[in-house]
Amino acid sequence: MAQAKSELFKEELSVTARYFKALAHPARVQILQFLAKSKSCITGDISDELPLGRTTVNQHIKELKKIGLITGHIEGVKTKYCLDPKGVTELKKVLQLFIEELDVKDYCCD
Amino acid sequence: MAQAKSELFKEELSVTARYFKALAHPARVQILQFLAKSKSCITGDISDELPLGRTTVNQHIKELKKIGLITGHIEGVKTKYCLDPKGVTELKKVLQLFIEELDVKDYCCD
DNA sequence: AATATTTGACGTATATTTGCGTCAAATAAA
DNA sequence: TTTATTTGACGCAAATATACGTCAAATATT
Numbered sequence: 001m002a003q004a005k006s007e008l009f010k011e012e013l014s015v016t017a018r019y020f021k022a023l024a025h026p027a028r029v030q031i032l033q034f035l036a037k038s039k040s041c042i043t044g045d046i047s048d049e050l051p052l053g054r055t056t057v058n059q060h061i062k063e064l065k066k067i068g069l070i071t072g073h074i075e076g077v078k079t080k081y082c083l084d085p086k087g088v089t090e091l092k093k094v095l096q097l098f099i100e101e102l103d104v105k106d107y108c109c110d
Numbered sequence: 111m112a113q114a115k116s117e118l119f120k121e122e123l124s125v126t127a128r129y130f131k132a133l134a135h136p137a138r139v140q141i142l143q144f145l146a147k148s149k150s151c152i153t154g155d156i157s158d159e160l161p162l163g164r165t166t167v168n169q170h171i172k173e174l175k176k177i178g179l180i181t182g183h184i185e186g187v188k189t190k191y192c193l194d195p196k197g198v199t200e201l202k203k204v205l206q207l208f209i210e211e212l213d214v215k216d217y218c219c220d
Numbered sequence: 221a222a223t224a225t226t227t228g229a230c231g232t233a234t235a236t237t238t239g240c241g242t243c244a245a246a247t248a249a250a
Numbered sequence: 251t252t253t254a255t256t257t258g259a260c261g262c263a264a265a266t267a268t269a270c271g272t273c274a275a276a277t278a279t280t
Contacts, residue, residue, distance in 0.1 A: 010136075
């Protein structure tokens with residue numbers, strides 16, 4: 001009985017909320033920022049960077065993949081994780097729009 | 111055994127993720143945007159605007175209050191809901207910083 | 221005073237998230 | 251070929267989130 005109502009909202013709202021949800025955990029924020037800061041793809045265990053077990057980190061990575069923010073190509077034994085520039089650009093666009101819509105400049109409380 | 115590890119992350123990451131989490135539902139995004147678009151406080155049942163029951167909407171409002179994005183003063187029988195400019199400004203700052211850190215311009219995948 | 225409206229608090233049921241252990245497939249190294 | 255490494259898939263248990271019904275307190279209305 002919980003949730004299943006999300007599709008009753010306008011598509012744009014759902015898209016925005018879905019991105020927010022994908023980033024609603026510090027591990028996922030950190031993974032994204034780690035990849036961004038490295039300025040390149042990462043081969044090796046990303047879980048070394050986080051205070052969580054490998055399996056758990058993998059699950060967060062999976063979620064970020066699912067929403068299209070990162071990709072992972074197999075490279076021999078290791079996997080190469082990259083930001084997905086397309087998804088990231090889309091995310092930034094959505095966030096930017098959200099920020100602009102939340103204009104509070106001439107907000108008056110009578 | 112689930113979660114309780116969030117405090118193992120750096121405070122800034124947690125703050126960012128907490129904001130994302132607060133917006134991780136279309137209802138909450140819509141409530142914020144509704145208040146922003148009205149350019150003023152709203153007296154009356156916000157749940158009229160959403161495809162959800164009143165109790166449920168109230169719960170989402172409560173979460174937005176908890177994180178400091180909206181306020182609600184009692185005004186006679188009704189309650190006046192407002193954006194909290196301070197919280198909103200802080201949110202926008204956090205989001206803006208997140209976007210900037212996610213620079214993908216000179217991201218190279220070798 | 222009695223009644224109606226409005227809204228938060230509380231409880232409940234279901235769904236999802238989180239965190240992790242274990243296992244199996246795939247490749248590298250011996 | 252045997253033995254490590256690496257990583258995704260699967261499943262489990264606990265915690266949270268979601269959605270809502272019901273109730274009670276507070277203020278208006280009659």
